[in-house]
Amino acid sequence: MRDVAKPRRSARTTSSTEPNVSLTTSVLDRLRTDILNGLVEPGEKLRLEHLTSRYGSGRTPLREACSRLAAEGLVVASEQRGFRVAPISRDDLTDLTRTRQRIETLALRDAINYGDSAWEADVRSALDRLAAVTRAPSRPLPVAWENAHRALHLALLGACRSPWLLRIHGQLYDQTERYRRLSEAYAGSSRDVEGEHAALVHAALNRDAERACALLTEHIAKTAEVVLKGHPKLSPPPTCSTRMTRMSTKRRPRTQRP
Template sequence: MASTTATRGEEVYQRMRSDIVAGEFRPGSKLRFAMLTGRYESSASVIREGLARLVEQGLVLSEPQQGYRVAPVSIRDLKDLTLARCAVESQALRLSLEHGDLAWESSLVAAIHALERTPVGSRPSSGDPWPVVHRRFHEILLEGCPSQRLINTALGLRDAGELYRRWSVPADDNGNRDLNQEHRAIADAAINRDAESACSLLEEHLNLTARLLLERGLQEGFLEDSELIESA
């Protein structure tokens, strides 16, 4: 029974996470238990456990007296998040290049091969394979790092960035960016153990995503300067 409950809990958590990342719930919108238990055909306790995990990842906020809501998006937070990701992921990558063995290197080669052969969808969705392959590539980049705490921090920040990436894919695919080339350049520098180039390319990659999203967000109005997006 315990195993069945754990499996069900994982399934509900993954579905909620996929729906949030795919934009099924608007940033800032409230996540009411009555709606969630009906949507995922699950108990309130299972929903609560899934929400707690999403809070840890920065995808959901828990507010006293008010319950849960999808994390809002703002220009200020995106800039802060990007700054933190550049600092943490670069340090983890530097250590990964220093300590990664042949098995790590082989995994990275396989990951970039898979990423280059997976098309980027025009919009993220729960059935889109690219986000999964993309995330795995960035995870493997850091797997040689000997500090699990540093890796966990980097991946936690990447989880928080998923809400923003949900909007950035159209900007990534606007003809002014070659994602495969960006990822290939990072991978090649990592495989060659060129830490300075790899970290610099990674930071450029993260900053470009943020800049394109800011431009599009201000243009289309889903990001307002210093304002959070709230649900109606």
């Protein structure tokens, strides 16, 4: 029998597709970061002709990146209008906050129930790293703080046994991060965030699931409150009485006739 030569097509296909895969991943990460940081405005149309020069990529990797971000909820896809950055709204943030509270507390409760000594060590280490960068505050918040903050929340959930809960949490976290970062230029808060994290970790490591979940729920709610107050597009409209008060102050007093 003759030896059958192995086809070379698969090797050529692999070598030709690997650069495209890595390029798509690179474009995906960069575009996601720009959206989260507000460098691409909410509701802004993602014009491929502009993005190709911005990211040094062809249209195919950009379309793939936009499609993936649409699946994550950061981009809205339309057959007629192409891709746009997902808009922001007060109602959306309120719904997002409530959903994240439910999902993250479920995952935290599971992690507290099943976490071992390695989980405890990871949580303590993550808190120490966050505390170190928190004591050097700046505006806007440095990347080191954002990474350490995310790492602490992930460490707290690290012993959760549900991959689906963790996957959904990751998507919700990114969405709330986008709102938080968009509000940084406007918000001024006197919160003791470091104290909130310390209390949350203390309750979790003491296996007090009820208190830990209550603290986490409050922690997420406070962030939403700061965002709602800090971004002009998310601030509540003036009430009728407030508008009337403003109008009355603008009216000139009538001069009385003698």
